[in-house]
Amino acid sequence: MTAVDSRGGSPTPDGPPPPISSSADSDALAELGYTQQLHRGIGSYAAFAAGFSFVSILTTVFALFALGFGLGGPAFFFTWPIVFVCQFCVCLVFAELSGKFPVAGAVYQWSRRLAGETVGWFAGWFMLVGYIVSVAALAIAMQSVLPSIWSGFQLVGTDTGLATVSGATNAIILGTITIALCTLISAIGVSFMGKVTVIGVSIEIVGVIVLVGLMFAHAERSPVAAITDTGGHGSGLGYVPAFLASMLMAAYVMYGFDSAAELSEETTDPRRTAPKAIIAALLVSAVGGGLMILATLMAAPSLGAPELSADGIAYVITSQLDTWMGRTLLTIVAIAIFSATLAIQASASRVMFSMARDGRLPFSDFLARVHPRTGTPINTGMVVSALAIVVLLVNLGQAGVFAAITSVSVVIVYIAYLMVTVPALVHRIRGRRLDFGPGVFSLGRWGIVVNAVAVVMGAALMVNIAWPRQEVYDPDGQSWFLHYFAIIFVAATLVVGALAYLRIRAKSAPVATAPTAAVAR
Numbered sequence: 001m002t003a004v005d006s007r008g009g010s011p012t013p014d015g016p017p018p019p020i021s022s023s024a025d026s027d028a029l030a031e032l033g034y035t036q037q038l039h040r041g042i043g044s045y046a047a048f049a050a051g052f053s054f055v056s057i058l059t060t061v062f063a064l065f066a067l068g069f070g071l072g073g074p075a076f077f078f079t080w081p082i083v084f085v086c087q088f089c090v091c092l093v094f095a096e097l098s099g100k101f102p103v104a105g106a107v108y109q110w111s112r113r114l115a116g117e118t119v120g121w122f123a124g125w126f127m128l129v130g131y132i133v134s135v136a137a138l139a140i141a142m143q144s145v146l147p148s149i150w151s152g153f154q155l156v157g158t159d160t161g162l163a164t165v166s167g168a169t170n171a172i173i174l175g176t177i178t179i180a181l182c183t184l185i186s187a188i189g190v191s192f193m194g195k196v197t198v199i200g201v202s203i204e205i206v207g208v209i210v211l212v213g214l215m216f217a218h219a220e221r222s223p224v225a226a227i228t229d230t231g232g233h234g235s236g237l238g239y240v241p242a243f244l245a246s247m248l249m250a251a252y253v254m255y256g257f258d259s260a261a262e263l264s265e266e267t268t269d270p271r272r273t274a275p276k277a278i279i280a281a282l283l284v285s286a287v288g289g290g291l292m293i294l295a296t297l298m299a300a301p302s303l304g305a306p307e308l309s310a311d312g313i314a315y316v317i318t319s320q321l322d323t324w325m326g327r328t329l330l331t332i333v334a335i336a337i338f339s340a341t342l343a344i345q346a347s348a349s350r351v352m353f354s355m356a357r358d359g360r361l362p363f364s365d366f367l368a369r370v371h372p373r374t375g376t377p378i379n380t381g382m383v384v385s386a387l388a389i390v391v392l393l394v395n396l397g398q399a400g401v402f403a404a405i406t407s408v409s410v411v412i413v414y415i416a417y418l419m420v421t422v423p424a425l426v427h428r429i430r431g432r433r434l435d436f437g438p439g440v441f442s443l444g445r446w447g448i449v450v451n452a453v454a455v456v457m458g459a460a461l462m463v464n465i466a467w468p469r470q471e472v473y474d475p476d477g478q479s480w481f482l483h484y485f486a487i488i489f490v491a492a493t494l495v496v497g498a499l500a501y502l503r504i505r506a507k508s509a510p511v512a513t514a515p516t517a518a519v520a521r
Contacts, residue, residue, distance in 0.1 A: 025268065028102060038377070044273050049201035058207050065249070066310060070310075071246040072242045085453070093451055093454050122501070136388045138337055139388065190374075197339055203335050215316070218299045275440065349377055352377075411490060467486075
């Protein structure tokens with residue numbers, strides 16, 4: 001006789017399947033208003049890997065070094081610790097909330113429980129848009145790596161440049177294959193996905209250590225000489241505009257650590273695991289990324305070489321290391337890109353699932369389904385991937401627009417972060433505890449200070465990223481539309497979101513939730 005687990009496990013011929021969650025974790029989720037449906041298969045290291053692989057310093061620092069160097073010269077290095085201070089404060093606020101509210105769709109759930117349904121919905125909407133675009137941006141980066149490893153990866157034409165027809169077409173093909181593989185892995189089960197992510201992150205960390213070690217071994221100058229040169233971008237107060245522009249590099253890298261919390265409903269003992277994973281993901285990323293930047297500046301043949309602004313770290317690798325080592329590192333970068341794409345795709349699908357489960361998206365019944373055997377939201381994974389591939393198609397003949405969209409996606413996520421940190425600060429100022437249940441991580445008396453820094457610096461960083469700089473959004477200087485694309489895109493996202501929210505709200509009943517905050521005694 002076949003038995004079926006009432007909590008969503010798959011039937012087995014000999015009796016009930018193994019539990020999909022411990023009773024303690026299921027009870028904690030029930031207190032937050034939800035029944036355990038997703039299978040728990042993520043441990044502490046896999047949770048860390050989810051956050052670290054989203055940041056993916058080997059991918060992002062490798063790809064964006066040239067941007068920071070080109071805008072601010074070698075001294076752009078100092079933007080790294082500044083952005084870290086901001087993001088670490090955000091990270092600490094998120095770590096506290098992840099222990100209090102260990103539920104999928106982290107930023108969406110935290111925001112709506114602190115600020116109400118409307119603000120929460122828009123936080124989820126912005127996160128979804130940002131995540132989906134990020135999936136496309138990471139997947140298309142395969143074009144910058146794979147053909148350099150083996151020419152056979154260039155399936156269309158011979159020109160590998162993303163701005164060319166053949167390069168863009170090949171990038172879309174490689175990106176689509178990458179997204180499809182990530183979707184398949186996610187659908188198999190969270191345990192398998194966690195193992196793949198762990199392998200990818202472990203290889204990436206080894207790659208970072210090897211790369212930094214080799215760069216330091218081939219150093220051409222001291223650390224002080226490497227980071228004090230402004231590269232002809234001015235001095236004193238005259239250097240400030242270039243410095244602020246170069247800060248975009250660090251801002252583009254140091255976000256996404258919250259993805260460790262997106263898998264809270266699939267993580268064992270998430271109240272303890274998620275906060276540690278979020279903090280560890282950012283700390284390891286900050287240290288490793290900072291060392292990568294410093295080592296590259298020290299090992300560059302010449303700080304005045306134009307190749308540093310064009311090719312960045314790749315130029316230093318090809319100049320200072322043997323060809324076989326360069327290809328090995330590029331292979332590791334490709335693995336890191338795949339791991340990052342997998343993590344972001346999974347995070348986006350969990351946000352979509354969480355919102356659909358609350359009836360806050362079109363076709364919510366379809367999107368909120370969990371596969372009974374794998375315990376994963378397969379439908380949201382497929383929808384996220386399909387939308388990401390649609391974004392990929394923009395790059396065909398519109399490389400400038402695609403680059404602008406990927407830049408603005410970071411702005412969108414930073415706005416969503418503020419929809420958590422601002423209401424959290426308001427609660428603290430009003431003397432309300434940000435807890436529900438026995439969260440194990442608390443900022444205590446430092447809560448207001450840390451939260452205030454997260455809000456002020458986060459808002460300033462968001463404005464800095466969105467500032468209509470021609471060298472960022474319209475390098476060729478041919479389109480006013482691209483020049484102001486950040487403002488236009490954010491406004492359009494807000495308007496479309498508002499129209500969608502009004503329509504959904506008119507058809508949906510209020511979401512019942514557990515209490516979110518209590519007045520401190």
